[in-house]
Each structure stands twice: as C-alpha cells, then as structure tokens.
Amino acid sequence: MSTQRSLRTTLVAGILGAAVFAASAPALAETPPGAEPAGSNAVATAQGLVLDLTHVGLAPIPVASLPVPVGEPGGTADPIAVPVPAPTDVLRIGNVQVGRPDVIPPEQAAQFNATLGGAETSLARMLDGQGFEPARSDQIAASVFGKAAQGAAVGAIVASPIAVAAGIIGAAVGLVVALPFAPAGLIFMPIIASTLAAGMVIAPFAAIGAGVGAVVGGIEGAQAPLPAP
Template identity: 45%
Template structure:
C-alpha cells in the first residue's frame, strides 16, 4: 500500500527543476576546469612572509627621567642638576653682539658638585670630614645657584653658553678666594676688634648678670669682629669677582 503523497505545487516543481539543472551542469564545469590551461599571474615583486603579523607595531621605548640629556637640554633644564659646564671650544667674544641683559634667556641648571667635594665655581676641594653632609650640601647648592643665575644673565646679554659658564664659574670661584684672602689679611685686626667688642659687651651686660655677661659679651665680640672682617671680605670678594670676570672673558680654552 503506497503512502499518501501531497500533490506537487508550482513552487515545488520549480525547486526540483533547479536541483536537477545544477546536478547536470556541475560535472561539466568540473571537467572543463580540469582540461583548461592554468591561469598565469603576474609577479609584482611583493613577498609577504608567512609568519608576518598584520598590524604589529614596534613598542614605544619608555623614557627614563634619570637618563642623561643632551648638553643643551641638560643645561637649560632647571628641574635637575647638570653634571658640569658646557665643554665646547671657547670662541672669541664679539663685543658687537653684546647688549644689556634682558633676562629673557632660558633658566640655567645648577652644576652638581662631585661626591665628597665642596665646589664654589671654579674652586673645588675635598669636604672636611668634620663638616656635616647637610652643611656641605647647603654650601654647594648656594654656590651652584649663584653660578647658574649669573650664567643665565650672561646668556641674556649675548654671550655664548660655553663662555657664560666659564665666566660665571670664574667669578664665583675668584670671589670666594678674594673674600677668604680679605678675611685672613685683617684677621689680626678683627681679632683685636672682637676682644674690644667682648669687653664692651661684658660691661654693658653687667646690669643683666649673670646672663648678660654671656649673651651681651658674645654679641659684642661678634659685632667687633664683623666691623673689621665684613668690609674686608666684601672688598676681597669684589676684587676676586672682577679678576674672575676678566679671566673668564679672555679665556681661550674650555
């Protein structure tokens, strides 16, 4: 007994016809492709490695903030100290290019003193063992700050950076030497003046004894010494600074 079959509709008959057509044409297409001549492709000279990663990019190197900078960048980066002055040939100074400082030049970074050294401009010496490290650092920072400010001023006056560094170092260093020499030369007079000041302070502090004898006597000694030593130090420092400026201006070697 045959199963019941639904009558074929027009859509069903069309689908069956399409299947029969594809089944009949497919072998012919396959055979034609097998017998056909191979298709040649033009060689454009482009070679893509099999293991190439499409879209891969080189990683960006991280910048180490402690890494050394170029000489110019290091010199004008006030956020950190630089290792030393500009080491470049010193060209002759052209007076025609100089002018009054306009303070428009970029800031100049201070120079880091070597470990265990006291550096005051062009003067460098071993730090005394008895001098505390924080005091040594204060001396170095103060001298380096003054030197950097002077170098910036010289830059704004038209000096070459290497020349500015040289003059600034010589001025600060020679000023320190001059002040020391001036103080040493008048030390006998300053000592006598300190004794006179101490005696005067002792008398003046008697009404407030015994504390007055200690405090006022020490104050009188300090004033007596300073009256003689301070002017000598100022004069010596000024003379030394002038000598350093001349030497730095006329220097011909780095």
C-alpha cells in the same frame, strides 16, 4: 538554562567588542591615509577598563592588562637620564673646590653646592642673553664665583689681626655692659659683643675682596682660552 547562558555570553562578547572599538575609533579616525593605525593608543586606553555587567546579572569583569609597545617597532625605550647627585665631600664655588670640613654635614655641603651652582648657572644664562657663546658664558661664570670666593678669603685674612683686636675690645665692652645683669649677663654679653665687633671688621674686608675677585674673575674668564671639547 543553556539559552540564557548563551545570551549572557553573547552580551559579554558584544560589550567587549564595543569597548575596544570605542577606544580605538579616535585613533583610527585621526590616522592619515597610508599610515599605520595607532594601535598602541587603543591598547593603552583599554588597560584597566572595568565593564560593569551587574545589570545583566554578571559580576564586573576587569579587562586583562595588555603589553603596550614602547618606542619604535623592534626597538627599545629611550634611556632615562639619571641626575648626578651634588658632591658631598667637597665645597664647590665656581672653579674652586675645597675639601668639606668635618664640622659641615654632607647634607649641608650638598645644599651649599646646589645653591651656588644654581646662582652660577643663572649668571651664565644672563651672559648668554648678552651674546656670549654658551661655553664662554659658563667659563666666565665659574671664574667670577671662584675668584670672588678667593677674594673674600683674602680680605678676611687681611682683616683678621684687626678683627682680633676688635673682638677683644668688644668682649671688654660687653663685660662692662653686662655687669648690671650679672650673673646671666656675664655669660652672653661679652660673647655677643665680641662676635659683633669682629664681624663688623671682617665683613667689609671680605666684601671688598669678593668684589675685586669677581672683577678679576670676569676678565680672566673672558680672555682665557676655552677648554678643549
């Protein structure tokens, strides 16, 4: 009985040694002369290894998890950069920031900022490809988006009196069109017609203002001094 137990112990030790040698052999073979063997690779490979010894009458033996060295000897691991979350209390358009209205949820504000931020980054990278310095490209892109937003707002304000008149006329026309569909049509048609009429007036003015603002922003961004690093 003791002889059989000794045989099993010898088999277990031999298999463990063979497994560790097999895990470390590639790393040792690729180690250039004079360099330290990549022992951490062997340790990492051996982690989680389970030896199936059922064919010799023993239960599977999991190899104990060993600590894997991280970073340089005696050093610490490099810190992991934590992404800065998009602001949710402001709406950012280029170099223009406005407070988030209460009617806009924080999630939508973050999505709005992320979408426009990605478009601004794409414009800056395009300018990099045209030979601009990265700092100048970022400044031009931020100025273009900011001035475009301001121009669109100015255009909408300029068009607002005309849009109000167009909305009133649209509501009246929608009411006349909805009479054959009363009573349900009287609720929806005037609102839809008024919204379409006002939007058709505001949209061109806002688009013109955004275009002019983008041109002005591009010129200002190209000529303005860069901020101090």
